[in-house]
Amino acid sequence: xxxxxxxxxxxxxxxxxxxxxxxxxxxxxVTTMDQVRDRxxxxxxxxxxxxxxxxxxxxxxxxxxxxxxxxxxxVDFGLLASGSFKPSIVRTLTLEPKPFIFGxxxxxxxxxxxxxxxxxxGVDTFFYSIGxxxxxxxxxxxxxxxxxxxxxxxEPEQGAPAAPxxxxxxxxxxxxxxxxxxxxxxxxxKQ
Numbered sequence: 001x002x003x004x005x006x007x008x009x010x011x012x013x014x015x016x017x018x019x020x021x022x023x024x025x026x027x028x029x030v031t032t033m034d035q036v037r038d039r040x041x042x043x044x045x046x047x048x049x050x051x052x053x054x055x056x057x058x059x060x061x062x063x064x065x066x067x068x069x070x071x072x073x074x075v076d077f078g079l080l081a082s083g084s085f086k087p088s089i090v091r092t093l094t095l096e097p098k099p100f101i102f103g104x105x106x107x108x109x110x111x112x113x114x115x116x117x118x119x120x121x122g123v124d125t126f127f128y129s130i131g132x133x134x135x136x137x138x139x140x141x142x143x144x145x146x147x148x149x150x151x152x153x154x155e156p157e158q159g160a161p162a163a164p165x166x167x168x169x170x171x172x173x174x175x176x177x178x179x180x181x182x183x184x185x186x187x188x189x190k191q
Contacts, residue, residue, distance in 0.1 A: 022148065024067055026075065026093045028131055029150035033057070033077050033088040041065070043075075054078055054085050072096040079150070093148040102143035107134055 025031070025039050036059065043059035044066075050056070056078030066073050074094040078087050095102075107126065108114075114126035114134075123144075126134040131151040134143050 023093060023095060023146070024073075026090055026148070028090045028092055028148050029079060029081065031090045033090075036075055036090065040067070040073075051078060052080075054080065055087065056091070057087070069101040070095055070097050081150075091149065095146045095148075097143060097146070099137075100142050102134075102146060104136060104141055104143075107143055107146075 022028070022031075026036060040061060044062045045060045047058045047060075048055060049058060056076060058077070059075045060072060061067070061070075061074075062072040072094075073096070074092075075090055076092045076094075077090055078085065079089040079091045080086075081089070104124075111128055111130070111132055115129045116127035118125050118127070120135070123138055124136040124140040126132075126136075128134075129152045131149045133147040133149070135145045135147075136142065137144050
């Protein structure tokens with residue numbers, strides 16, 4: 001029972017700090033490899049994939065090395081930003097939680113209403129412009145993965161079509177009453 005209470009408290013703290021699209025002290029686009037190592041230690045396994053021609057690093061924490069409530073945490077390093085490649089900066093953080101750790105309501109309480117919702121491969125997904133993408137189970141009740149990345153731009157790129165307005169157009173004013181003569185009656189005129 002104490003473990004369950006501790007887990008809920010830890011998740012509440014994590015969700016409280018996650019409002020800026022970070023989780024557990026890892027903020028994509030900001031946190032460094034040294035900071036992740038200081039906080040979580042060495043990963044269970046490490047690889048060096050090439051992504052779009054750049055040498056990147058991936059750290060995976062699983063089993064006992066994964067944070068409480070998670071089956072796996074994957075941290076991808078190597079971010080192309082402001083025209084230069086930064087190999088030690090977090091590009092993405094992927095959480096694969098145990099069942100019922102991040103329920104649909106928990107996600108919305110932690111990060112608010114999503115900026116977009118869709119079905120992908122038959123499952124619900126949420127998109128947050130602050131840099132979070134959530135994939136739910138087939139029933140749409142619990143998250144199976146949360147992917148944190150840099151915040152997405154709010155303004156469309158130059159030449160991109162503008163997003164449709166969420167506000168309805170104001171109603172048109174009523175036409176002024178007609179000044180025309182009233183229609184003629186078919187009744188005979190009074191004498």
